[in-house]
Amino acid sequence: MKAKSLISKIAGVCMTLSAAFGMTATHADTIKVGVLHSLSGTMAISETTLKDTILMLIEEQNRKGGLLGKKLEAVVVDPASNWPLFAERSRELLQRHNVDVVFGCWTSVSRKAVLPVFEELNGLLFYPVQYEGEESSRNVIYTGAAPNQQAIPAVDYLMNEMGIERWVLAGTDYVYPRTTNRILEAYLKSQGVKDEDIMINYTPFGHSDWQSIVADIKRFGSAGKATAVVSTINGDANVPFYNELSNQQVSAEDIPVVAFSVGEEELSGIDTRNLVGHLSAWNYFMSIETDQNAEFIKNWHAFIGDTSRVTNDPMEAHYIGFNLWAQAVEKAGTTDVDKVRSELYGLEVPNLTGGTATLLPNHHITKPVFIGEIRADGQYDVVWQTDGEVPGEAWSRYLPGSRDIKADWVELNCGNYNTKTGKCSGQNY
Amino acid sequence: MNIIMARLPLTGSIIALLCYLMWWPMQAQADEEGMPEAGMPDEWVQEVVTDEFADMLAELATASFPRKVELVNTLQLRGWPGVRDALAGLLEGELYFSQEEQPEGIRVYVVSGREGDFTLLDPVTQQTEQREALSGLRRITTNNPLRRNLRGAVARFDLLDESPAVRRQAVAELRRGLDSDAILLLRERLVTETHRGVTRDIEVALALYDLESSDAEVRLTALEVLSGELGNDVYNRVQRLLATDASGEPLEPDAAVRHMASLAIDRIEQRRSFFGFLETLFFGLSFGSVLVLAAIGLAITFGVMGVINMAHGELIMIGAYTSYVVQLLMPNHIGVAILVAVPAAFMVSGLVGVLIERGVVRFLYGRPLETLLATFGISLILQQLVRTVFSPLNRQVQTPDWMSGLLRFNDVFAITYNRLYILIFMFIVFALLWLVMHRTSLGLKVRAVSQNRAMARAMGVRSDRIDALTFGLGSGIAGVAGVALSLLTNVGPNMGQAYIIDSFMVVVFGGVGNLWGTLIGGMSLGLGTKLVEPHVGAVMAKILMLVFIILFIQKRKQGLFPQKGRSAEGH
Missing domain, CATH: 3.40.50.2300 (Response regulator)
Structure with a gap:
């Protein structure tokens, strides 16, 4: 291990720590992006990379002039692979730091833990990992794969x-x-x-x-x-x-x-x-050869300073999610969650494998397999x-209970509308 | 075709084309003879052959997977010299094709060597060239069905290999897809085969094929050959002789054959269950050896010294990372690196252990709760330190070649080399530790201090120093365990946590302060788990093991081997 890279790593840790305690300088004219990924504990192995991905995307966006004439500012917190801590940290992000959007979570347990907080405080969470489905929350955009x-x-x-x-x-x-x-x-x-x-x-x-x-x-x-x-x-x-x-x-x-x-x-x-x-x-x-992917890999290597690092599927999901959000903000002209959300439906952004990802009314996106x-x-x-x-399906058509349930936030304004009883179950997800 | 036209002079091309058309229907026959058909000049034939070969390879480069399978199936029947090279290269992922435009079209090469020193073999011309980099070349991709096909194809060539091991492998490969073609090859080989094992394998393969015969006598003889064979394909095939159709009529018309088959099945099942039991036994011993390895360092720090060391798992992790670093330093000697890593890990983990003892633990003797909390804190610090220095991602420790693979006794019983070595390694570590504790002056002092500190001090033992050394010894052993575990599981910041509970369990179960207790305790827990696991599943097996230990400790508070004498009351 070279001394220089060690020092830079220690510096990096200090930075994330200071960010975690909310000590970064805050400017009134920035758009705040919350990053809710575990940087310590069991899940750090997977989630640290996603934190870096979002930081890279923010840096790129800022180089292009930011959004709505404002710079983006990352607020990184560390929920430490601890599910209850995920809920606390997301509350901290939404209430204390007033972030406009959050990118985060990996495990389904952590997502379930933050769900009530995001729904209570009307936040917006982009969730980048493949998951088991059977969920569609008003406040979550699922950019990973459904079953x-x-x-x-x-x-x-x-x-x-x-x-x-x-x-x-x-x-x-x-x-x-x-x-x-x-x-x-x-x-x-x-x-x-x-x-x-x-x-x-x-x-x-x-x-x-x-x-x-x-x-x-x-x-x-x-x-x-x-x-x-x-x-x-x-x-x-x-x-x-x-x-x-x-x-x-x-x-x-x-x-x-x-x-x-x-x-x-x-x-x-x-x-x-x-x-x-x-x-x-x-x-x-990573091995799929398209121009977008080559550029993404090049940027990633430049950002992380190590050409042996790989890219993976959840990173692409964050790439798509970030671009969806950025476009929606541009269109809405504001970062207000409800306005951004209504702009999100039907938005199309290129994915890294040559096609496009469209955001569906059930808060999932279209993906090639x-x-x-x-x-x-x-x-x-x-x-x-x-x-x-x-197109991603929130509710599986192969499971008896879930077969009749539909998620549609545009026409039904419901994540679990039962087509048999004709009722929305009342829960938000 | 276009390429042939372009490369030959006009008159030549017409003749060549005619030859080609004439040659096409004859080629199957020609191949069986193993020589080109007479009747036209040899060099033309050669030219056409190489061109056709080159064409097929060029098509192979970019074809779809199903088309590749067809091409491979055609290629394997041709006796051209470079075919085996090309097919084996494709199988191993070493077949590349040139992307850039060349006058002669796409060229295909078998690539070997490493970065900076590649050797390219053109299978068509059999010429080699050296290159520094593979720019402009692309690997020809394969998928599972294609590779399965390729294995069969390469096996046809390997049947003539010099090494009996390769020939046996080839026969085994051909057994997967027995067709009349393969049978012809095997029969041919049987005549000249001299190795007993290979001969037997071929006979079994032929007998399997003979079971399809319509002659009951042939089937009976085949069954005789097959009885006592353990292979899955044999079992499944013979089992089918006993099957009945929808109306309950047996599929096998001959009663004698059915009788013979059911006898054979009984014998196979008997032997299978016997070897299945042996296998479970070995799994248990091997799992037990891992438990003992992980726990044995703790048997010193916790068992002998009485320190509840929650950072024990992290000391294992440090040993594993040492083995990773040693491999990084010796990238060309992976096999030796593992051996170097053992003493290195002992030193590194031992040193960290001494630091922990001198820095923290020594102030907390006699205060178990504070020790527990302090060492737990140290474990978190060590984890995060590793995460910062090495990244939170898992690191890869390569298994040396001599440690990978299977020791195969027969078709249903085989044990993996790495598990076997780790089992042996555990016994060596245990024996060494026992010798240190019972045959050296350090061991004597350690035992003296742990049994009666005041008395030992009165006799002139520097108990401070002994404490540090004992803790270092226990930690060093944990590091050594880490080297062994790095070959089995992931090397990451969290790996220690997976072993801490198990280690405490083994030490408590075996009896605190007793090395033999740790050995017997670990081994019996391993065996117990593995005997139960096939019946109740891994989750339940773990729960049952914990419940068993809880009940056991209720009955025998001191574990399997309670400490006797004065020190027992001291705890």
Whole structure:
């Protein structure tokens, strides 16, 4: 570690700390952008990058002259991977710092924790991570994928292109995998997959001894039918899982694993030479060659000062979210949340993979879906993609309770309108 | 086709075209003979062959995945010299094509070597060239179905390889997709094959194919060959002989064959469950060894000294980061780096341990609650320090080649090398630590101080220094454990937290202050968890383990091996 970069890092930490305590100089003529990502604790691994992404986008916007003639100013707080703290910090952002918009959260728990605060104080949150759906809040814009923009297309790919007949749904034991697997199980059964061909396995957070489970998967996959693993295994548990796969020589040609929570950044901590061919489903891959993406990567490397850093899907989601918001502010001529929100509907901004993202009345966006195979260098080869963009569905059509519910903030002004009873449930989300 | 026309003189091109058209229907036959068809000048044939090869490779470069599969299937039947190179290169992701416009069209190369020193092999001309960078070249992409096809294709060539291991691999690969083509190759090979293992594998493959025969005698003989084989494909295939159709009629018409098949299945299932049990046993031992490794340092700091050290997990983490740094420093000697990392991690973590003891813990002896809080604070500080210095992202520690892979006993029982080495490593660490504690003067003093501080001091033991050294020893061992764990799990700022609870559990369960207790405790917890896990799942197994320990501690407050004698009352 060079002394210089160490000093700069320490300086960086001091800056974020001072920002966290709200000590940055504030000017009356700035637009304040709240950044609510964990910079310490378990989730720092994923969320620090997103904080840097927003800081980069703000810097770029300011270089272009800011918005409405004002400079943008980031207010960074650290909720420290602590769910109740997320709620406190968002209250602090909205009440004490009076931010005009917040970009933040990663886990579904943290989003659920801040939801009441944003609805009470009428804030605006851009949430950049793929999630389990079953939600549409008036005050949240979901720029990550809903299950129908990631999980369902991935399963379709495995079923139709790779002829998979037997399924292992493996996940970490919490809300996102449980809900996603419920949707997937219902979907698979609707496609004629039998009960005995589905194996569901949950593991605790940070599970590190995967020997028995990988052996089970091997056994399950040896019945002569093509088998695949659909993995919603989260965070740190992935590294020992993939290590065990490669040690037990489960090759992607025998039993491919398709993951929804593993991207370029997660792979940077794993030796990928033995993982070639395992899959991930995302709406963005760093290896996709477009001019916008090349420029984004170039800017990212320049901003972070390290050309070995990778870009990933949630970063693109923030890119889209930020541009959506900036455009809406320009159109509305103000940063007032309600006015900005009404300008947001139907807005189109380019995504990094060559298409456009449109904001739908259900607060989700349209996204292309890509299936990538892991390469030896930790990047992905795109092996399949949807024809165009897939509109995000807040409520899954495969789950019994959620089938009849509709989210439409333009015509119905409701996030969970029950089409059978003709009522909005009254909750805001 | 265009390329052929462009490259040959006009008259030549017409002749070549005619040859080409004549040659096309004959090529299947020609290939089986392994030589070009006579009747036209050799060099023309050569030219046409290389051109066709080059054309196919050029098409391969940009074709869709299904088309690539077709091309590979066509290519593998040709006996051209460079075909294996090209297919194996494509399989390994080493096949590149030139993007820039060249007079002869797209060229394809097999690339080997590293940045600054690449070797490019043109499979068509078999010529090599050196390049510094791969600018202008693009990798030909593959996907899983294509790679599966490629493996089969390459296996056809590998059947003639010099090494029996490669040949066995090739037979295993061909067994996945037995068609008449593959059977022909295998039969041919069986005649000349001299290696017993390969011969047996080929016989099994042929027997599998013979089960499809319409002659009941042939099926019976095949079953005889197959009985006792453990392979999944054999099991599944034989199982199918016992299946019945919708009306309950057996699919296999011959009763003798059915009888034979059910006998074979019984035998296979018996052996499978036996090896399945062995496998579970090994998983348990291996999980136990990880628990012991993580806990053994704590057995010193907490067990012997009585310090509730919440920063124990972070000392493991520091050891893991040391192993990462050592690998960074020795990028070309990954295998050696791991061995260097062991003493290095011991030193680094040990030093940090001594600092913690001298800086904080020594002021808090006899005040367990304050020690707990202070060391918990230290653990947070260490985590954030690592996050700042190394970034919050996980770091990658590469597994050396000699530690990866499987030790395969048969088709259903194999153990992973890294787990095996870690199991052995744990025993070595344990033995060394035991020797230090029981056969050195340091160990003697450590035990003396922990049993009766005042008396030890009266005998001239500098208890201060011993405290620092003991804490350093425990911390150093934690660092060594970190090196082993860095090969299994993620190296990140949070990795220590995953082990702290387990470590305390093992030490308390085994009996505080007893190294043997930690060993037996860790191993039995590991075995117990793994025996239960297949039946109740990982989440429940963890819960059951905790419940078991709670109940156990209720009954036996001192753990498995309670300390006897005077020191027991001292706690």
